[in-house]
Amino acid sequence: MDLLAYVAQVLIIILAPLAVGLALGVDRKITARMQNRRGPPVVQPFYDIGKLLAKRPLLLNSFQVVFAGAALLFQAAALALFVAGGDLLVAFFVSGTGAVCLVMGAFSARSPYSYVGGQRELVAILAYEPVLFLAILAIGLEGSFLVSDIGGGLLYSLPLVLLTLVPVLVILLEKSPFDVPTAHQEIMSGPYVEYSGPYLAIAEVARWFQLAFVFGLVTLFFWSSDPVVSIAGKLALAFVVLFVTIVIDNITARLTRGRMVRFMLTAGVGLVAINLLLLFVVRQGVF
Amino acid sequence: MSVGEVLAVILFLVPIIGAAVVMAVQRRQATVGTVASISVVLVLASVGLLLYLASSSFEVLVIEAQDLYPLGPVLIAADLLLTGVFVLIGWRLRSVLIAGAAAINLLLTIWLAFRTDFAETGPAMVIDNLALIMVLITSIVGSIIAIYALRYMREDPRQPQFFAATLLFLGGMNAAVLSNDLLWLFLFWDVTTLCSFLLIGHTGTEAARSAARRALIITLGGATAFIVAAALALENYGSMSLQDFPVTGLDGLALMPLALLAVAAFTKSALLPFQSWLLGAMVAPTPVSALLHSATMVNLGVYLLLRLSPSIVSATSINWLVSLVGGASFLASTILAMTQSNAKRVLAWSTVGNLGLIAMCVGVSTPLAITAGIILLFYHSISKALMFLSVGAAKEHLGSEDIEDMQGMRTTMPFVSAALFIGVITIVLPPFGMFASKWLISSAATTFPLLIFLLGIGFAGLVVFYFKWIGNVLSAGPVSERVTLRTDPLPRMYKWTLGALMVGAVGLSVLIGPVLRYLIEPFIALHFALPIESNDLSLFTSSGTFPVFVFLLLTGIIFLGLAFIVRPGKEEISKPYASGEEFEQEFETRGIYFTTEATVAQGIKLSEGAGILLVAALIAVPLLLEVI
Amino acid sequence: MSMLSSSLKNLFSRPFTTKYPYEPADLPPGNRGRVLWDMEKCIFCRKCERNCPTSAIITNKDAKTQTVIRHRCIACNTCVEVCPTQTISMVTEYSKPDIAPTVHVFSVDLPRHEYRVEHLPRYEGRPKD
Amino acid sequence: MALEDKMRARSPWIMHFDTGSCNGCDLEVWALLTPRYDVERFGAINRANPKQADILLITGPVTKRCEDRLRNLYEQTPEPKLVIACGNCASTGAPFHNCYNVDGGVDKVIPVDLYVPGCACRPEALIDALVLGLSKWREKAAGTDKEDKG
Amino acid sequence: MGRATTIPFGPQHAAFLEPLNVKLTLDEETVVGAVLNQGYNHRGMEYALSLDYRKSQYLVERVCGICSFHHSSAYCQGMESLYGIEVPVRAKLIRTIMMECQRLTSHLLALGHIAEAVGYENLFMQCFREREHVMMLVNRVSGNRVHYSMNVIGGVKRDLSPEAVKDVQATIRDLRPRLEELRRVFSRDSTLSKRTRGVGKLSRQAATEWGNVGPVSRASGIPRDIRQDGFAAYSMVEFKPVVREEGDSYARMMVRMDECLQAADIIEECLPLLEDGPVAVQVKGHPKGETFSRVEAPRGELFYYIRAKGTLGLERIKLRTPALMNVASLLAMLPGCQLADVPTITVSVDPCICCTDR
């Protein structure tokens, strides 16, 4: 039984980023359809990764690769911790480390766009990390920091917190209005400019792991004692959130970095605060 | 006298004697010899003290005043003398504030001495684990900095003065943390004030002098708060022994000593609104900054808070104010650090932030938070010293402390870059020591939901300003030859000191389990229920686990392994993308600082205002409670 | 907000995308694709060659061939207009990409509108000096 | 190998560079990316970055000033890569054959794999080129792979 | 301050269709200095154009693929005035219709390009979808999507058949609601207006000083539109130049959007005026003398100066193209803006390097 659970966890750790890859494929397809195009097949992200791996490596200096690899491993560790039912906070910080490693990778390539991209990625971190952190603390306040102990009810007690995860995901999915760090038309996909071939694939997969972790957070909001309902509900919730981000992407222009930070630190942080306050008031009233 | 007592006395007396020797001989060679040998003595003595305490399974070592016999009266005399000196300094500097504060201190000290019949009201010294940790930090990190300074200050014409002050500083610091009696503590508190004044003003330039003066004003103001608190403690609790501070039933005016001591601690630790002296102190030579920021001075403030934590915990009407001052300092300083491009200023703000965090931990008042605070204090000093000394080394080579000028340092100064990198990752990233405390604080802060908002933004800001800097250091183009750490044009003395700190920062992070179990928990256990367990591989709290070892291993594998595997030369090296243009020569970059000088000044004013309000509230609350 | 409605409308309506290459390209009648020679009519007056703005045509009176470099022809229709004998016609199909610039040689030996395919030499670039 | 080839063929990332064209072909390249022709159907996206591109779509005769830039970009593209000369001027420099500042054709500067005729080249022709190119790419990639092993 | 970031923006850049290099000096992300670096696209066309005035009919189209028809119209007008001939009315009307179609494609391109520059991908796609309708229309009418090859000296060489007229009518009727839909998005979308309003301001005065033309000048409140001169058939139709006062990227965008609708109006006005008749007059001999000719290209006043000496070759042919004037004014707009706004501003003047450099 124990072994079985262990195997299941390992499976989830492997499958979750793959699911994210698929989700990104679905995202591209839906986006294309919203733009009245046919769009790529849903497995396109996997083709891309496969293609990238088959390219001949080309790099500026080895630090880039070290940091891309580090990003991947840290993100994987964060996800592993999450799946193993570990401490959410630790997982969050580890995942943050992965994000920082990518920034370092961008900086270490001495290239103008990559440098500006790194700076912007830091700004993005400044924007989304507090919100993510607060969301996790709110989850910790409501349930537990241990994923395995959280249980249900978050959707009802922390709906606004779930809402704040949407802009976080918008940033992480590199979607407008907050695709500031990778802004294609300004800084040519920013931190990724100097990555190519297999190294780009590594950086990309690292991002998948990171997204898997954040989507994991989203799925925590749904819980049911029936495992089938639970899993179905979690997936449905994740899809709904993904769909909302896609819609947002398609009806907005990219905003500037200042607006991004301001929005996240006021609206994002504010929503968490309001949620906690309401919760407090309701609890006081009820008991 | 037991071995422990002897060691304790060595720890503070030897450096003070050393200072006298250095002043007397006035020759470089003698200075080097003295400083080096005293450093060795300090390191050995502090480790010896650790071993001694460990042998008695960390029982608290109490040293009565009569054991130290002629010392007591001498010290009281010294106390009066020193306060007198401050009056004189105030006179010389034509500063009413300094002279006035010093005069009040002098009068109160005399009055207190008479009140207590020139005797102590409790044990003179108490060596528990908190004191032990502080002694270890001061002695070992302080010694390393002193040795580093031997090289750094080699061309300074007034070396004896400098090193005398440094040694005195270390001795005073050690004595301060060992002292239990408030009057003793007050003396050594003032010793550190004096030393910091001397060291900050050492270069004698206009900027240095005004910075020293400002430092003196603020810390002397703190000292006044301290001595008033001592007097009030004597009145209210009937004792000036820190041990005897009541841990229950504090209310009304009885809170006042605590509140005032907290304010005194804020001034020492340069928390808002008193941060300006520490920022101004940046004009001093780098070893001074390192000393102030990591081994001595600012630690004393938060040490006092931690020391008083059992009382503060029970003082529920003011502890939230303490935590707010800490939290506000943390948030404001991280935001301000993001706007700085001078490396030392960045570090200074981050020190303010970290100390704020420790103060916040004390204010949060859960055992978990206090544990977090001590961990933070311990690891912060090592990493901060490492970073300051690296900046000093970089400055010697680059001639600048600006982080923009450090661009590409990875290829020119790999050793220093590695030191900076390790300094940053041990401060910011998991799974190093500081991170453990971050994690604990985050868990602990949930009892105080307002603080989590400060923390959330603050942590993100921390990442931003540190990595902006280190990114600059690591940013370098392709290198045809492999750069090795050995090729760094760095004096051997720097390599050794930086190396020792690097090893310490990483090694102690690996050993966080034992550190927690043997160094920190005994202190916590004295006063609280143990909030955290460790099995050397992981840390556990009631709400979470942190598999330290797994992550350390992972990090090690990641950085060392990848750096080993990935070597340049195997792959095709290409030119950076520059829209098709050749861009080698013209390339220049500059980081983001978000705002302008004017806004920064405004921000500082704003946060100082908030700090003043909070501190005023801290003093007003006991009064109000008394009135009600 | 009107973007929202149009996005959702797009999502549930048929994409505007053509199915090409899985269905033939929709070339309108009158599309200027490429020129064809009916060599039986040609009198080798060279008017086409002279008037071609991109020198895409090479008329060889001796060999009785008309050569058109497809990768030069801009389908301007001039040759069609100037030819006194209506030898040249424009068809809607465009010329196809190839691994070297294509040359089509029309000759009297070949049936009407048929041609021989040849290629211009390819250059392999030039290293930086 | 087969899997690799399949992946390659399904994810050709594009970089477009204008080396002095009249814009006609550039717009047809852009038309490829937009709803009507939507080459994302084939997995192609415009990365606009040589380091991440597989296929360079070059339009225009190479003006003297663009030569070095073009070569730079070409060198920054990792193997296996494909260069498609879009339009008559990229293929042979035809419409601008009388202009003194062009040398005629992209292949005078960098090796070109496919030449797309047309002025402007129709998007359909570009799609043909893409399809043709992907099959050609297999051979080319096999060449690079062998080189890597040998 | 000390250091500043320098970034080469272009020649190959995701925001640019064409090779333009703006060397930006940034203080953090604020542009403090911009150096425009042109000439990547210089092919030496003015020389080539002067070799053979007949072949130049086709070559002028290749000065620019976006407004090829305007170029050939300007050229042919110039030559016609050298010959001193009057073009048949039908030819004039056809020219007008085609020019307006081209204006539609060009403006929709520019609008889409702005949307792309601010990262509004969906809007970019919508613009290009509508543009594709016009492209398909002109393909049906002229036989090519880009270079119509319809103009000859003396008129047009390809007539509009009755079916084609119906086709144009139907397409424009179809297009109008779509354009109105686009206009709603462009004028009301809040994120878009956050990115364009007040960005890249160019005062009326500055616009005059920099000699801006076309939509850029009209967005700064200068009601200058060469179409009012009544070349081709513009004297036969009613229209008013679209003028806005703001002078920012938003205004430039909206001027183009409104001109799209105006183009649809003009086309619909022209269609009923078409009467049967010849579409070209024959010209004899080589031209001689000097002349100039102007048309309002999508980006503004396009000016041709031609001096002929009575041979196949021309003595001098000189183009002053609208983008040259507008691109230069970037120097007035870029300093002080954010890096994020650089693409928006550059694209909002609709830089067209191929004719600027020619």
Ligand code: SF4
């Ligand atoms: S113009 Fe006609 S007849 Fe004369 S050579 Fe050309 S194809 Fe033949």
Ligand code: SF4
């Ligand atoms: S269509 Fe024009 S370019 Fe083509 S061959 Fe005929 S004249 Fe030459």
Ligand code: SF4
């Ligand atoms: S081939 Fe024709 S349309 Fe294409 S760029 Fe060249 S001249 Fe322009």
Ligand code: SF4
């Ligand atoms: S500047 Fe104009 S006229 Fe002079 S060479 Fe260049 S294209 Fe010819």
Ligand code: SF4
């Ligand atoms: S406009 Fe200027 S660049 Fe162009 S041909 Fe005249 S002088 Fe030369």
Ligand code: SF4
């Ligand atoms: S020739 Fe004309 S465009 Fe050139 S610098 Fe002189 S005035 Fe300006």
Ligand code: SF4
């Ligand atoms: S600006 Fe010049 S090249 Fe561009 S569309 Fe207008 S006339 Fe053509």
